[in-house]
Amino acid sequence: MDLTLSPAEEAFRDELRSWLENNHPGHEPTGDEPGFQFRRDWQRKLQEAGWAGVSWPEDYGGRGATLIEQAIFNEEVVRARTPTPANVLGLAMGGPTVIAHGTEEQKRRYLAPILSAEEIWCQGFSEPESGSDLASVKTRAVRHGNEWVVTGQKVWTTLAHHAKWCMLVARTDAEAPKHKGLTYFLLDMEQDAVQVRPLVQITGEAEFNELFMEEARIPQENIVGGEGNGWAVAITTLMHERATLAFGLQVSLQIELGKLLEYAGQTRGGDGHVTSADPVIRQRLAQLMIESEVLRLNAYRSLSATMRSGVPGPEGSLGKWHWSEVNQALTELAMDISGPRALSANHDWAYRFLRARANSIEGGTTEILKNIVAERVLGLPRMR
Amino acid sequence: MNFDLTDDQRAIKRTANEFLASRYKPEVMRELAEGERGFTDEGWRELSELGWPGVMIPEGDGGLGLGAVELLVIQEEMGYALAPSPLFSTVSAALLLAAAGTSEQRERWLGPLAQGEARGTIAVWDERSGWAPDRSEIETENGTMSATKVAVPDASGADFLIISGADGAHFLVETSSPGVSVVATKALDPTRKLFTVHLDRAPAEPLSGGHSEQVAHAYATIVTALAAENVGVGQRAMEMAVAYAKDRKQFDRPIGSYQAVSHRCAQMLLEVEGARSLSYWAGWALDHEPSTAPRAASMAKAYAGDAGFRVAASALQVHGGIGFTWEHDLHFFLKRAKANAHAFGDSRWHRDRVAELAGVTAASAPAGSPALSTLARSPAPAG
Numbered sequence: 149m150d151l152t153l154s155p156a157e158e159a160f161r162d163e164l165r166s167w168l169e170n171n172h173p174g175h176e177p178t179g180d181e182p183g184f185q186f187r188r189d190w191q192r193k194l195q196e197a198g199w200a201g202v203s204w205p206e207d208y209g210g211r212g213a214t215l216i217e218q219a220i221f222n223e224e225v226v227r228a229r230t231p232t233p234a235n236v237l238g239l240a241m242g243g244p245t246v247i248a249h250g251t252e253e254q255k256r257r258y259l260a261p262i263l264s265a266e267e268i269w270c271q272g273f274s275e276p277e278s279g280s281d282l283a284s285v286k287t288r289a290v291r292h293g294n295e296w297v298v299t300g301q302k303v304w305t306t307l308a309h310h311a312k313w314c315m316l317v318a319r320t321d322a323e324a325p326k327h328k329g330l331t332y333f334l335l336d337m338e339q340d341a342v343q344v345r346p347l348v349q350i351t352g353e354a355e356f357n358e359l360f361m362e363e364a365r366i367p368q369e370n371i372v373g374g375e376g377n378g379w380a381v382a383i384t385t386l387m388h389e390r391a392t393l394a395f396g397l398q399v400s401l402q403i404e405l406g407k408l409l410e411y412a413g414q415t416r417g418g419d420g421h422v423t424s425a426d427p428v429i430r431q432r433l434a435q436l437m438i439e440s441e442v443l444r445l446n447a448y449r450s451l452s453a454t455m456r457s458g459v460p461g462p463e464g465s466l467g468k469w470h471w472s473e474v475n476q477a478l479t480e481l482a483m484d485i486s487g488p489r490a491l492s493a494n495h496d497w498a499y500r501f502l503r504a505r506a507n508s509i510e511g512g513t514t515e516i517l518k519n520i521v522a523e524r525v526l527g528l529p530r531m532r
Numbered sequence: 533m534n535f536d537l538t539d540d541q542r543a544i545k546r547t548a549n550e551f552l553a554s555r556y557k558p559e560v561m562r563e564l565a566e567g568e569r570g571f572t573d574e575g576w577r578e579l580s581e582l583g584w585p586g587v588m589i590p591e592g593d594g595g596l597g598l599g600a601v602e603l604l605v606i607q608e609e610m611g612y613a614l615a616p617s618p619l620f621s622t623v624s625a626a627l628l629l630a631a632a633g634t635s636e637q638r639e640r641w642l643g644p645l646a647q648g649e650a651r652g653t654i655a656v657w658d659e660r661s662g663w664a665p666d667r668s669e670i671e672t673e674n675g676t677m678s679a680t681k682v683a684v685p686d687a688s689g690a691d692f693l694i695i696s697g698a699d700g701a702h703f704l705v706e707t708s709s710p711g712v713s714v715v716a717t718k719a720l721d722p723t724r725k726l727f728t729v730h731l732d733r734a735p736a737e738p739l740s741g742g743h744s745e746q747v748a749h750a751y752a753t754i755v756t757a758l759a760a761e762n763v764g765v766g767q768r769a770m771e772m773a774v775a776y777a778k779d780r781k782q783f784d785r786p787i788g789s790y791q792a793v794s795h796r797c798a799q800m801l802l803e804v805e806g807a808r809s810l811s812y813w814a815g816w817a818l819d820h821e822p823s824t825a826p827r828a829a830s831m832a833k834a835y836a837g838d839a840g841f842r843v844a845a846s847a848l849q850v851h852g853g854i855g856f857t858w859e860h861d862l863h864f865f866l867k868r869a870k871a872n873a874h875a876f877g878d879s880r881w882h883r884d885r886v887a888e889l890a891g892v893t894a895a896s897a898p899a900g901s902p903a904l905s906t907l908a909r910s911p912a913p914a915g
């Protein structure tokens with residue numbers, strides 16, 4: 149056990165730190181379009197300096213870094229408070245899925261433009277009738293010669309309004325059992341048969357969309373992982389969503405907690421005392437410090453187990469679920485500390501508080517994650 | 533960066549697990565718990581032959597000279613087996629002696645402790661002070677002490693007591709001395725025997741060889757050892773619940789197929805793994821990054837205290853009526869988990885300390901609370 153960085157890891161971190169210091173792009177402009185363009189420029193800058201896709205193979209434009217270096221990268225970019233790269237779903241999920249299941253041609257075709265943010269990716273899994281029960285999707289793909297014709301509807305599709313490619317799970321065999329009749333496609337969003345309509349969230353923003361496909365076309369070579377193998381490929385995407393994203397989220401949470409500690413020490417409650425002196429608030433702050441430490445430690449334990457044995461330990465399946473609870477608790481405490489200030493919708497914590505409600509739904513609901521832990525980790529009988 | 537036990541640590545853990553499983557089968561644990569003494573000479577001799585009482589005693593003083601992580605993996609397995617034993621109290625006494633004993637005291641006691649030829653315990657709680665060791669008002673007069681300490685673990689089998697007194701001072705009192713009386717109390721957790729110790733002008737030698745930082749480090753090790761024990765207790769309670777949920781059928785289905793049951797079990801895993809991560813981290817900090825150790829130890833103690841109890845309580849619910857019977861072993865785990873949560877600072881106390889160490893403003897906290905200041909001397913962590 150050694151929780152310090154090796155000299156090589158330290159060198160990696162120092163190099164990254166100084167690069168981030170010298171290249172920080174400053175504050176993100178407000179508004180969806182300018183904000184997005186800003187994050188796109190930032191990602192290109194990362195890519196040009198070799199800092200996009202750090203753990204991807206060097207052959208495909210990555211840096212070939214170890215898992216620990218990837219983790220260091222995730223910590224440092226959050227710590228430096230740099231913007232989220234524009235192509236977050238391509239980097240965290242689409243690229244790793246292509247690396248795991250794609251053909252050599254697909255890797256050559258898709259990976260580089262993901263890294264440079266030239267082509268933005270979105271994830272077309274959920275449908276109005278199929279959320280948690282992903283294997284029940286109804287979007288149909290029918291083969292016509294060398295092409296597939298796709299009709300159906302997706303929903304909650306984050307970034308669809310900016311995306312060039314969609315990771316699409318569609319039914320290609322209506323006769324097969326539901327997990328077997330699925331195929332994983334890369335859908336070109338730039339065609340008239342694909343329509344994107346924004347959905348406004350409880351925060352007032354529109355990060356996600358409805359996606360309508362009316363005889364959209366997908367060439368045969370855009371299948372990832374083979375016809376009928378869509379379930380296995382989709383699981384790869386979801387594992388990356390829960391593991392890779394969760395690692396970075398865990399770091400953001402530490403930063404938010406730091407801000408909350410500061411805020412609590414400056415904010416007076418109704419009794420005129422600083423809120424952090426209130427024994428109940430102190431207890432809740434301390435509990436959050438402890439839980440966020442658990443998130444960090446579990447993430448590292450899981451990485452270490454993966455490096456030793458190839459598979460993450462049981463703690464790896466807990467990260468996204470636990471993170472969502474802690475993040476919600478953090479924003480709830482922030483609201484309590486804010487007192488009447490929380491009533492303003494412009495209050496920064498009010499936004500975070502609202503946004504956090506999605507944490508236990510997006511990327512798999514907490515109930516589904518508990519089912520997975522119960523069945524796969526603890527070996528309990530399948531729920532019926 | 534590698535947050536994983538080393539091969540050696542893994543081997544110690546496996547050996548401990550197998551050894552304890554063969555020696556402390558549930559019926560043995562039960563017999564010891566229901567008996568008065570709580571351990572046997574044979575059992576103590578076996579643990580001593582493994583070197584466990586001296587696991588952290590320096591090699592120069594006759595011990596194994598291993599680190600906190602090694603102690604914690606043993607403690608975790610002691611909790612898992614729920615092996616009744618004066619090991620924890622003896623290890624705790626040895627930690628304080630090694631931290632603050634004079635060279636004569638170390639020479640006199642550490643070797644015999646490491647060999648299992650002597651046992652010690654620590655007496656912190658007096659009715660006035662609460663648990664915090666430097667909250668005590670007890671003083672000596674002409675080298676003797678008159679006081680009452682409560683909830684002293686394993687005192688009847690101990691050769692000496694380490695007693696906390698006023699201003700963070702500690703004293704060594706031999707149990708065979710005149711003026712010492714040790715009275716058994718009925719403990720919530722029958723697997724660890726507790727005693728009230730009355731001192732009436734008993735000879736008390738000060739432990740004057742160490743700094744308060746070393747004493748604080750010893751206490752951080754002690755509370756982390758209890759946290760590790762609760763990791764093992766929680767792990768075992770969880771395994772019992774999961775096994776029962778697979779086996780027990782109601783409405784023609786295993787109860788583990790109901791989410792109200794399976795999600796409880798998933799929650800148990802979350803809490804046990806969280807407690808384990810914190811306990812290993814605290815162990816690593818105790819060995820390699822002492823400035824982080826007070827924070828890590830308090831985090832581990834608070835979290836594992838809560839988690840151990842909640843997991844055991846939830847496991848009891850999974851068992852239904854059978855879980856509420858004396859016949860079933862589960863209640864022993866529940867009681868140990870709860871007792872550990874209260875011993876050496878409850879979760880609330882340790883959370884307050886976590887806040888204090890992080891520099892969270894506490895304008896209305898009791899001014900200069902000595903309990904917090906002595907034990908929390910290391911600087912607050914940056915960022």
Ligand SMILES: Cc1cc2nc3c(=O)[nH]c(=O)nc-3n(C[C@H](O)[C@H](O)[C@H](O)COP(=O)(O)OP(=O)(O)OC[C@H]3O[C@@H](n4cnc5c(N)ncnc54)[C@H](O)[C@@H]3O)c2cc1C
Pocket residue numbers: 270271272273274276278279280281303304305306307356506509510511512513514515516519791
């Ligand atoms: C901010 C945000 C962004 C998103 N982005 C995307 C995206 O980019 N691409 C995409 O494809 N999807 C996206 N989603 C969709 C997300 O994956 C789904 O919302 C989620 O999987 C749940 O599906 P659902 O909304 O249909 O709820 P349902 O599945 O209908 O669930 C409703 C409730 O029932 C519970 N439930 C369902 N089944 C079970 C069960 N078996 N056991 C116990 N409880 C159960 C759920 O936990 C939940 O509480 C996003 C969602 C949000 C909130």
